[in-house]
Amino acid sequence: MSEDPNKLRRQLERATAAEDSPDALDAETASLREGWLALGQLLEAAERESTEPFEWKRPPSRLRQNRWKLAGVAALAASLLIGLTVAWSLVRKSPPNGSTATPGEVTSPEEKESLPTPDLDEPKLAVDEPTLEDELDWDDDPLDRQLASVGEEIVRIQQDWDSVDNAFEPVWHGLEQMAEDIDGETL
Amino acid sequence: MTSRSRQTNDNQRFAEWGRQYGGAVRGYLLAMVRRVDVAEDLTQEVFCRAWRARRGYREQGNARAYLLRIADRLVCDHHRKSGREVNLDEESWKQVEPAGRVAEPPEKLVREEAGEQLAAAMEKLTAAQRRVLLLRYYGEMSFAEIAETMDCPVNTALSHCRRGLLTLRKILVENAP
Numbered sequence: 001m002s003e004d005p006n007k008l009r010r011q012l013e014r015a016t017a018a019e020d021s022p023d024a025l026d027a028e029t030a031s032l033r034e035g036w037l038a039l040g041q042l043l044e045a046a047e048r049e050s051t052e053p054f055e056w057k058r059p060p061s062r063l064r065q066n067r068w069k070l071a072g073v074a075a076l077a078a079s080l081l082i083g084l085t086v087a088w089s090l091v092r093k094s095p096p097n098g099s100t101a102t103p104g105e106v107t108s109p110e111e112k113e114s115l116p117t118p119d120l121d122e123p124k125l126a127v128d129e130p131t132l133e134d135e136l137d138w139d140d141d142p143l144d145r146q147l148a149s150v151g152e153e154i155v156r157i158q159q160d161w162d163s164v165d166n167a168f169e170p171v172w173h174g175l176e177q178m179a180e181d182i183d184g185e186t187l
Numbered sequence: 188m189t190s191r192s193r194q195t196n197d198n199q200r201f202a203e204w205g206r207q208y209g210g211a212v213r214g215y216l217l218a219m220v221r222r223v224d225v226a227e228d229l230t231q232e233v234f235c236r237a238w239r240a241r242r243g244y245r246e247q248g249n250a251r252a253y254l255l256r257i258a259d260r261l262v263c264d265h266h267r268k269s270g271r272e273v274n275l276d277e278e279s280w281k282q283v284e285p286a287g288r289v290a291e292p293p294e295k296l297v298r299e300e301a302g303e304q305l306a307a308a309m310e311k312l313t314a315a316q317r318r319v320l321l322l323r324y325y326g327e328m329s330f331a332e333i334a335e336t337m338d339c340p341v342n343t344a345l346s347h348c349r350r351g352l353l354t355l356r357k358i359l360v361e362n363a364p
Contacts, residue, residue, distance in 0.1 A: 035356030045301030054209025
C-alpha cells in the first residue's frame with residue numbers, strides 16, 4: 001500500500017485518467033486502472049442518456065407565477081366590489097323598517113277589524129294613487145352607471161392584459177433580477 | 188451589458204451546459220440515487236439552483252465540476268431527507284428502466300444486465316467511496332476538488348478512491364464470469 005500521499009495521488013490520477021497513459025503502469029497502478037475501467041464500462045452500459053438527451057427547462061420566475069395569483073385576487077376584489085355596490089344600492093332603496101308592505105296597507109286581521117267600514121256613499125278624496133308607471137319610475141341611473149363603469153373597466157383590463165403585461169415587462173424583469181440577486185446572495 | 192442581453196447570454200450558456208453536462212449530472216445522480224424519476228427531478232433541480240446562483244458564478248472553465256458539486260449536495264440532502272444513506276436494494280435498481288420506454292430487446296437486456304452488475308458493485312462500496320469515484324468519473328474533478336466537495340482531507344479522498352477501485356477490481360475483474 002502506498003504510504004506517501006503525493007505518490008498515492010499521482011498513482012490514482014494515472015489510474016483514473018480519462019485516457020490511457022503512454023507510459024507503462026506499475027503493477028499496483030495497473031490493478032487500480034482495471035477497476036476504474038471496469039466501472040467506466042459498467043456506467044456507460046447502464047447509462048440512459050443516449051436514449052433520452054437531457055433538456056434543461058428554465059424555471060419560471062416566482063414573480064411570474066405569482067402574477068396569476070395577483071390577477072385572481074384582483075378579479076375577486078372586483079367581483080366583491082360589484083357585489084357590495086349592488087347590495088348597498090338595494091339596501092338604500094328598501095324601506096327603513098324592512099317591511100315589504102306599502103305605506104297605508106293593512107296586513108294583520110286585527111288591524112283590518114279595527115278599521116272603520118268604508119262608507120260607499122262618502123265621496124272619495126282625490127288622492128293620487130301610484131300607478132304602475134310611477135312604481136317603476138325609480139331612479140336607478142346611478143347604479144346602472146356604476147355597474148356599467150365597473151363592467152367596462154373589467155373588460156378593458158382583460159382585453160388589455162397582454163399590452164399591460166408587456167408594458168410591465170421591464171418592471172417584472174427588474175424585480176426578477178432583484179429576487180435572483182437576493183437568492184444568489186450577490187447583494 | 189444590458190439586463191436583457193445578459194439574460195440572453197445566461198440562457199445560451201445554460202442551454203449549452205445542459206447539452207454538454209446534463210448527461211454527466213444525470214448519470215451521477217442516477218448512480219447515487221438509483222431511481223430514474225428521482226434522478227431526473229434532481230438533475231432539473233441542479234440546473235435550477237445553478238440558474239438562481241448564476242450571478243455569483245465566476246467563469247473558471249470548470250462548469251462540469253461546479254454542476255456536479257451542486258448535484259452532490261442535492262444527493263446528500265435527498266438521502267438525509269429520505270432517512271437513508273443510499274438506496275441500495277437491487278430491486279429498485281432493476282426498476283430504473285422506466286415503464287413505457289420501448290427499447291430494442293438486445294439493448295434492453297444489455298442495460299438490465301449492466302444495471303444489475305452496477306447495483307451489485309455499488310453495493311459493495313461505501314457511500315464515501317461511491318462519491319469519490321463517481322465525482323471523479325462524471326465530474327472529472329481533481330482529488331483536491333473532490334475533497335473540497337466532500338469536506339474532507341485530500342488524503343481521505345485518496346484513500347476512499349484507492350479502496351473503492353480495489354473493491355471494484357475484485358468484483359468486476361477477478362470475479363467476472
